Amino acid sequence: MFRFLLKRAALTIPTFIALMFVTFTMIRLVPGDPIEVRRGERGISPERLTELRHEMGLDQPIWKQFIDYVWGLLHGDFGTSIISKTPVAQEFLTLFPATLELTICAMLFAIVLGIPAGVIAAAKRGGIYDQSLMGAALTGYSMPIFWWGLMLILLMSNTLHLTPVSGRIDLVKYYFQPVTGFMLIDSIVSGQRGAFLDVVRHLILPTIVLGTVPLAVFARMTRSSMLEVLEEDYVRTARAKGLSAFRVIGFHALRNALIPVVTVVGLQTGTLLAGAVLTETIFSWPGVGKWLIESIGRRDYPALQGGIMLIASMVIILNLLIDLLYGLINPRIRHGR
Amino acid sequence: MAVETLTQKPPGPLLSFWLAFRENRGAVIGLAIVCFVVFIAVFANFLAPYNPLEQYRDFTKLPPIWAEGGNWAHPLGTDPLGRDMLSRILYGSRISLFIGLSVMLVSAVVGVSLGLLAAFWGGMVDVIIIRVMDLIMAIPSLVLAILIIAVIGPNLTNTIIAVTIVYLPRYVRLVRASALSELSKDYVVAARVAGVGPWRLMIKTVLPNCMAPLIVQAALGISDAILEAAGLGFLGLGAQPPMPEWGSMLADSKDLITSHPWVMALPGMAILITVLAINLMGDGLRDALDPRLRKS
Numbered sequence: 001m002f003r004f005l006l007k008r009a010a011l012t013i014p015t016f017i018a019l020m021f022v023t024f025t026m027i028r029l030v031p032g033d034p035i036e037v038r039r040g041e042r043g044i045s046p047e048r049l050t051e052l053r054h055e056m057g058l059d060q061p062i063w064k065q066f067i068d069y070v071w072g073l074l075h076g077d078f079g080t081s082i083i084s085k086t087p088v089a090q091e092f093l094t095l096f097p098a099t100l101e102l103t104i105c106a107m108l109f110a111i112v113l114g115i116p117a118g119v120i121a122a123a124k125r126g127g128i129y130d131q132s133l134m135g136a137a138l139t140g141y142s143m144p145i146f147w148w149g150l151m152l153i154l155l156m157s158n159t160l161h162l163t164p165v166s167g168r169i170d171l172v173k174y175y176f177q178p179v180t181g182f183m184l185i186d187s188i189v190s191g192q193r194g195a196f197l198d199v200v201r202h203l204i205l206p207t208i209v210l211g212t213v214p215l216a217v218f219a220r221m222t223r224s225s226m227l228e229v230l231e232e233d234y235v236r237t238a239r240a241k242g243l244s245a246f247r248v249i250g251f252h253a254l255r256n257a258l259i260p261v262v263t264v265v266g267l268q269t270g271t272l273l274a275g276a277v278l279t280e281t282i283f284s285w286p287g288v289g290k291w292l293i294e295s296i297g298r299r300d301y302p303a304l305q306g307g308i309m310l311i312a313s314m315v316i317i318l319n320l321l322i323d324l325l326y327g328l329i330n331p332r333i334r335h336g337r
Numbered sequence: 338m339a340v341e342t343l344t345q346k347p348p349g350p351l352l353s354f355w356l357a358f359r360e361n362r363g364a365v366i367g368l369a370i371v372c373f374v375v376f377i378a379v380f381a382n383f384l385a386p387y388n389p390l391e392q393y394r395d396f397t398k399l400p401p402i403w404a405e406g407g408n409w410a411h412p413l414g415t416d417p418l419g420r421d422m423l424s425r426i427l428y429g430s431r432i433s434l435f436i437g438l439s440v441m442l443v444s445a446v447v448g449v450s451l452g453l454l455a456a457f458w459g460g461m462v463d464v465i466i467i468r469v470m471d472l473i474m475a476i477p478s479l480v481l482a483i484l485i486i487a488v489i490g491p492n493l494t495n496t497i498i499a500v501t502i503v504y505l506p507r508y509v510r511l512v513r514a515s516a517l518s519e520l521s522k523d524y525v526v527a528a529r530v531a532g533v534g535p536w537r538l539m540i541k542t543v544l545p546n547c548m549a550p551l552i553v554q555a556a557l558g559i560s561d562a563i564l565e566a567a568g569l570g571f572l573g574l575g576a577q578p579p580m581p582e583w584g585s586m587l588a589d590s591k592d593l594i595t596s597h598p599w600v601m602a603l604p605g606m607a608i609l610i611t612v613l614a615i616n617l618m619g620d621g622l623r624d625a626l627d628p629r630l631r632k633s
Contacts (some may be wrong), residue, residue, distance in 0.1 A: 018472045029488045135363070138620070142613040144564055146571045147587055147605025150594055154602075158595050271477050278479070278568055292480065293572060296487050308484055312476045319475070 008323050012316055019316070023309045024069050027301050078306035083298050088306030092288060097181025098168060099280070099287035103272045105203055106211035111265065114215040115258070118222025122257075123249050125227065133219065140216035149209040149282040156205060163205050166284035170198050210279040214268045221264050226257040259326075266322030270315040357625035364621020370614035378430040385424035386412075389581045393419040398597050416590060416600050425581035426607050432582045433563050433611060436497055440562035441555050444501045448508020449551070453539050455509065456516035467513070470506035478503045479568060486574045493582075496575045500565050504558055511554055515547040549626040556622050560615035567608050583608045 053059045057068055078088040121130040157165045168183050176190035187195035229235060230253055238252045277289035288307060295303040348356065358364055377384060397419040399411050407414065413422035455466040473481065485499040519525060520543065528542045569575035570584025578585060583604040590600040
């Protein structure tokens with residue numbers, strides 16, 4: 001097991017090096033010199049320009065710059081935002097809880113609805129439940145989520161007035177200092193009446209929108225995995241023993257059917273953490289996705305570079321953890337090759 | 338009678354594929370809708386009542402005919418600049434299908450080549466190709482596409498380039514994996530022994546046997562590319578106005594959500610229907626081409 005762990009972890013090192021190389025190269029490919037971007041419309045004296053270049057290390061040979069960049073990354077220096085002048089890592093960390101909170105809610109929503117839907121569809125294979133559930137799942141999978149979000153706003157917020165349109169909380173009514181950055185927890189800690197409910201109301205639509213595609217993926221995955229498991233001999237044995245259909249499907253079959261689903265859950269979480277770009281844009285959710293898009297608009301390339309580095313690192317580490325977890329659940333993986 | 342059945346030929350590969358495909362009702366419906374969308378895209382200039390870029394300033398924000406105040410001159414209404422929505426949506430199918438097909442074609446061709454190279458050469462070539470693909474997959478697809486667009490600038494061609502790069506790993510890994518499993522089979526060994534050269538072995542012997550999963554991936558790749566490109570368009574990083582791209586049409590009209598919801602609802606509906614139809618068809622293709630699943 002330890003060897004498997006080491007081997008798998010070592011495989012991520014070249015990926016990390018390549019990632020650093022790509023983010024480093026990217027900022028040099030972007031049209032416009034970082035200094036030119038900085039000086040804006042007003043002119044700048046040639047002396048100040050040289051000075052600034054020296055400050056940013058741009059007068060060094062390119063290989064030296066790369067080493068400095070990697071050195072900085074290894075010491076937690078992900079660059080400094082041009083606009084806000086704060087370190088990118090710090091900015092990222094203040095926004096990240098918002099994205100994480102939304103991701104966790106969307107994931108729970110998708111798991112709680114998706115897996116049972118897949119199980120029911122497999123149990124009633126070919127029937128009306130199967131067909132309608134899988135039709136709905138395919139529709140969800142095909143959904144342009146930015147449109148879905150806007151349509152939900154139109155229905156739930158504008159027509160029925162059930163949910164707020166944007167943001168994490170009603171800032172006019174409630175204000176409290178962030179403690180954990182997770183509004184659900186902070187609102188309880190603050191002790192303000194109604195704050196928690198308000199946070200929940202703000203979370204409903206973004207959760208549904210972000211959770212729709214994973215929900216569809218889980219339902220389809222669970223169904224096909226379940227169908228495969230139901231053909232196995234041990235399931236037939238369990239049935240022959242006279243166990244109820246509920247026990248056979250819900251306990252015996254489901255445990256094995258969930259193995260591939262676990263991997264997909266992990267992979268989808270990685271995608272969601274960063275893929276929340278569209279959802280966050282629609283609902284003005286102050287998370288890292290929206291921040292990345294705005295960085296492009298502001299031409300804040302260091303922020304973009306650092307942000308992508310941080311997000312990609314997180315996804316790589318998450319995928320590594322899933323692989324390890326998978327090896328733990330399924331001995332065939334860790335002993336094969 | 339018995340002799341007659343024995344001499345009857347088994348159905349050809351195309352026919353047996355069609356028989357298996359036809360069993361899936363959803364897939365046939367999907368195929369029909371896809372044909373319909375392709376028809377619209379090809380003949381958009383005959384079908385569309387107006388030029389999609391022409392602005393009829395006297396008729397801005399006209400509702401569709403089923404809503405109050407609709408006008409038969411513009412069946413689906415007009416947008417805030419007075420452009421005919423029906424014409425824009427019909428022309429939009431051209432752009433979306435063009436993006437989907439070009440992404441699919443380029444990434445399939447490049448992906449097949451890289452995948453075959455990795456499988457055949459092995460060693461350093463394999464390691465480098467797979468590492469690069471892993472790197473691409475480590476960055477979430479939309480973020481990577483945004484990054485690429487930030488570097489090369491937003492327009493239709495660059496959208497295609499960005500989405501192609503994002504989807505490349507799927508093809509490479511798929512082809513590499515199936516080529517590797519084919520390479521160990523007896524018929525490949527036999528071909529090698531018979532003195533078949535590496536290129537012929539790659540393209541004529543092995544590749545045709547990797548086609549089934551590739552076709553399925555290609556079909557689903559079209560719909561994913563359409564969605565991804567529409568997402569970029571929505572963020573303002575895809576096709577630029579005034580081009581009638583469905584995603585950017587949606588982005589242009591999102592502020593009208595309360596006052597004129599149809600301007601926003603219609604392009605999204607078009608995306609959903611097209612993508613859903615392709616996915617339905619793709620599911621049918623998979624069931625028909627994958628013998629392991631054929632019975633289920």
